[in-house]
Amino acid sequence: MSSTPDPIDVHVGQRVRLRRILLGMSQEKLGSSLGLTFQQIQKYESGANRIGSSRLYKLSKILDVHISFFFQDIYEDDAASDMYLQSENKKF
Numbered sequence: 001m002s003s004t005p006d007p008i009d010v011h012v013g014q015r016v017r018l019r020r021i022l023l024g025m026s027q028e029k030l031g032s033s034l035g036l037t038f039q040q041i042q043k044y045e046s047g048a049n050r051i052g053s054s055r056l057y058k059l060s061k062i063l064d065v066h067i068s069f070f071f072q073d074i075y076e077d078d079a080a081s082d083m084y085l086q087s088e089n090k091k092f
Contacts, residue, residue: 008074010047012056015070017045019063033062 020030020041027038027045034041034055043049051059060067 005047006050007047009050011074012051012070013045013047015072016041016051016059016063019065019069020045023063025063030059030062034058 020027027041031038031041040049044051056070057067060069063069
């Protein structure tokens with residue numbers, strides 16, 4: 001198992017962090033809303049831990065955004081796109 005976070009997990013985590021900050025919400029408050037610790041939120045935001053689909057849905061409700069918000073501009077960064085495509089190609 002790779003210790004490098006998947007670029008998509010990193011992107012989604014960055015979008016969670018962006019929205020949380022825009023709302024003036026602390027990691028502690030977001031974690032509490034989900035029944036998690038702020039350390040778990042830190043791991044999500046860094047991409048170290050993947051966010052499951054049900055949790056991402058709950059995050060969209062708490063952060064008051066459409067679930068697609070977390071994936072906006074995902075391929076704007078060509079380096080992240082290239083890294084993702086290369087990692088996917090290695091699986092086959």
